[in-house]
Amino acid sequence: MELELKNLYDDFRDGKTIKAYAKIIEQDADKLDRTINIMEVCGGHTHTIMKFGLPQLLPENIKFIHGPGCPVCIMPKERIDHAYILALQPDTILVTLGDMIKVPGSKGSLQQARAKGADVRFVYSPMEVLKIAKENPDKKIIFFAIGFETTTPMTAVVIEQTIILGLKNLYFHINHVTVPEVMRELIDSRDIHIDSYNNQIDAFLGPSHVSVISGAKIYKEFPATYNRPVVVAGFEPVDVMEAISMLVKQFVENRCELEVQYKRVVTMEGNLNAQNVIDKYFEKRELFKWRGLGNVPDSALKLKAEYSFLDAELIYRDILPIEEVEDHKLCICGDILRGMAKPPECTIFGTACKPNTPIGSCMVSSEGACAAYYKYGNLL
Amino acid sequence: MQKNITLAHGNGGQENNELIEKIFYKYFKNDILEKSEDSALLNIESSQITFSTDSFTVSPLFFPGGDIGKLSICGTCNDLAMMGAKPKYLTCSFMIEEGMSLRELEKIVRSMKKELEINEAKIVSGDTKVVPKGSVDKLFINTSGIGEVLYSGISAHNLVEDMAIVVSRDIGAHGAVIFASREGISLDSNLTTDSASLYPQVKALFDANLEIKALRDATRGGVAAVLNEWAKASNICIEIEEEAVPVRHEVKGICELLGFEALNLANEGTFVLALPKEQAEQALEVLKKSNPNAQIIGKVTNQYPQKVILNSSWGTKRFLDMPSGELLPRIC
Numbered sequence: 001m002e003l004e005l006k007n008l009y010d011d012f013r014d015g016k017t018i019k020a021y022a023k024i025i026e027q028d029a030d031k032l033d034r035t036i037n038i039m040e041v042c043g044g045h046t047h048t049i050m051k052f053g054l055p056q057l058l059p060e061n062i063k064f065i066h067g068p069g070c071p072v073c074i075m076p077k078e079r080i081d082h083a084y085i086l087a088l089q090p091d092t093i094l095v096t097l098g099d100m101i102k103v104p105g106s107k108g109s110l111q112q113a114r115a116k117g118a119d120v121r122f123v124y125s126p127m128e129v130l131k132i133a134k135e136n137p138d139k140k141i142i143f144f145a146i147g148f149e150t151t152t153p154m155t156a157v158v159i160e161q162t163i164i165l166g167l168k169n170l171y172f173h174i175n176h177v178t179v180p181e182v183m184r185e186l187i188d189s190r191d192i193h194i195d196s197y198n199n200q201i202d203a204f205l206g207p208s209h210v211s212v213i214s215g216a217k218i219y220k221e222f223p224a225t226y227n228r229p230v231v232v233a234g235f236e237p238v239d240v241m242e243a244i245s246m247l248v249k250q251f252v253e254n255r256c257e258l259e260v261q262y263k264r265v266v267t268m269e270g271n272l273n274a275q276n277v278i279d280k281y282f283e284k285r286e287l288f289k290w291r292g293l294g295n296v297p298d299s300a301l302k303l304k305a306e307y308s309f310l311d312a313e314l315i316y317r318d319i320l321p322i323e324e325v326e327d328h329k330l331c332i333c334g335d336i337l338r339g340m341a342k343p344p345e346c347t348i349f350g351t352a353c354k355p356n357t358p359i360g361s362c363m364v365s366s367e368g369a370c371a372a373y374y375k376y377g378n379l380l
Numbered sequence: 381m382q383k384n385i386t387l388a389h390g391n392g393g394q395e396n397n398e399l400i401e402k403i404f405y406k407y408f409k410n411d412i413l414e415k416s417e418d419s420a421l422l423n424i425e426s427s428q429i430t431f432s433t434d435s436f437t438v439s440p441l442f443f444p445g446g447d448i449g450k451l452s453i454c455g456t457c458n459d460l461a462m463m464g465a466k467p468k469y470l471t472c473s474f475m476i477e478e479g480m481s482l483r484e485l486e487k488i489v490r491s492m493k494k495e496l497e498i499n500e501a502k503i504v505s506g507d508t509k510v511v512p513k514g515s516v517d518k519l520f521i522n523t524s525g526i527g528e529v530l531y532s533g534i535s536a537h538n539l540v541e542d543m544a545i546v547v548s549r550d551i552g553a554h555g556a557v558i559f560a561s562r563e564g565i566s567l568d569s570n571l572t573t574d575s576a577s578l579y580p581q582v583k584a585l586f587d588a589n590l591e592i593k594a595l596r597d598a599t600r601g602g603v604a605a606v607l608n609e610w611a612k613a614s615n616i617c618i619e620i621e622e623e624a625v626p627v628r629h630e631v632k633g634i635c636e637l638l639g640f641e642a643l644n645l646a647n648e649g650t651f652v653l654a655l656p657k658e659q660a661e662q663a664l665e666v667l668k669k670s671n672p673n674a675q676i677i678g679k680v681t682n683q684y685p686q687k688v689i690l691n692s693s694w695g696t697k698r699f700l701d702m703p704s705g706e707l708l709p710r711i712c
Contacts, residue, residue: 004629006629006632006633008633008636009632009636015623015692015693015694015695016694018694019694019695022694050698051698052692052694052696052698053692053696053697053698054696056695056696056697057694057695057696124638237694366639374701375699375701376698376699376701377687377698377699377701
């Protein structure tokens, strides 16, 4: 059979299959005398869950907690201020990805910097940065790199090409973050400012495009050490429903394991070439601040010292502020991300805080929990 | 004649006249325009006219299935047709960036002429400005038009419970083509824009004696914007069956790739109409003669006033919001 475009999603959105999984989940959940709170870590999953109305299909005792897996949402104001300042440097082009340009820092968003005359561009693929650098030899190009393990290898390849091609006008401001560390933080906080010992998380839907790169193995510690089962799931509604049924089954059968639902692309080991290129250029950052969550140890990457000649954070250190910027006082994103509150419980949700004028991290990108609630409504 | 537009072409003198004669008059020629008075003198028979204006800025200027010229005529004529009018007289203004190729300009004007013929409409007055490089992105066109009302009473305030909502063809093609042909994203597809003059289809509906209550072409903001505007204006709820919404696989693919929703994508030759549900099948029959993908996609109810609801085939529902802000692709 020839594979057509529609094969990539049509069957994974089949109404009958989705209903059949809903039935299985209901029967299994009925055997449990407790509520299971499942955190979907990834913003892509939050988007699927809300867009396809999946909570409406689940029994009362199966609930979602929307996690912090949206690279745009978690970017703290300090880092956005860096991007804003860099964008306004003379003869500079700041390049970043997608809806990063909407997110407000303490000085404004990149969109506002653009309105002030800054040359800010967004690209679909990080490789386009090379083209921009070649076409503008008299300008300084700064790539504001964001994303989880999924997008990190592309940045690494762009760095490699910059060196191979001998480009002298391309610099990198690295904001790549990693998933397992923040999951650990959510169940086992080590930051004295955040009490996450009351977290409600019983199980995880594992981000899977992260695992395409890093392998499913990165989640082994959660069933083993933290007693939280993980199912690595795909992004279509059939995928998510199957993964939930797998998690509920584990509770019914008293198992606590790492399983992969998204077998069509995820392996236990992941993409070793991608892992190698990441390891070649990046190393762990001791501390990285997540918007809404605070500082999380080892949860981000930075350029290795030998590549400091490409590191915009070092080159421009004299003009980049290092003071902490507080999150908005009324914003409860931190609680939402730990499963202690739902978006509509926030006093500024949908009033002061809306997708076009976001205040908290969960409203800024279409994949944030608040934005998804705002957009698709919570009809049941 | 030179190969590129220079500032001299906008000087009101010889080069300017040459441009007007050799390009604009050549294609737009008609008895009113040729009089070349300070303004056009029009004879209107109908007691009610519609009047509309629109400016066109699109990058790239040429895209699969159309160009900015086609858009500029379809856009204004369609706005007139959507109010039940026959497009009659148009004005057009060109704002041209210095350095633009004359051949490209001629190609654009030629496709304007073709669309004018479909609408049986005339350009009766025009203007050209040439601006220094960097002041506009190659070419901006403004057109304004007058139409004679054939069918009155169409309004966004007319929707009541139990009416059917119909789309004239598969949706989102124009928006998808523009995203796919933008610089920086190399996507190959056979997709062409839906850009088309809608007057012939609308006239066929009027001729079939259907009671059209609301009619709107789903341009910027897509079908989602039209439905939300109607739900608010008429204080009713519109329920859409997601599976019934016709979307071509190529459009769906581009949406999946970039994280868009077809219902939010712009169209340039697709309209939505509301009419009593008993007449929906008959309307569909008329529309299918132009495009077999015309479809009944939903109905008017009272469930959530001023909201648009999408029903899935697995029994869930969600709001379909008004699109807002710049459409930006998602990251991962």
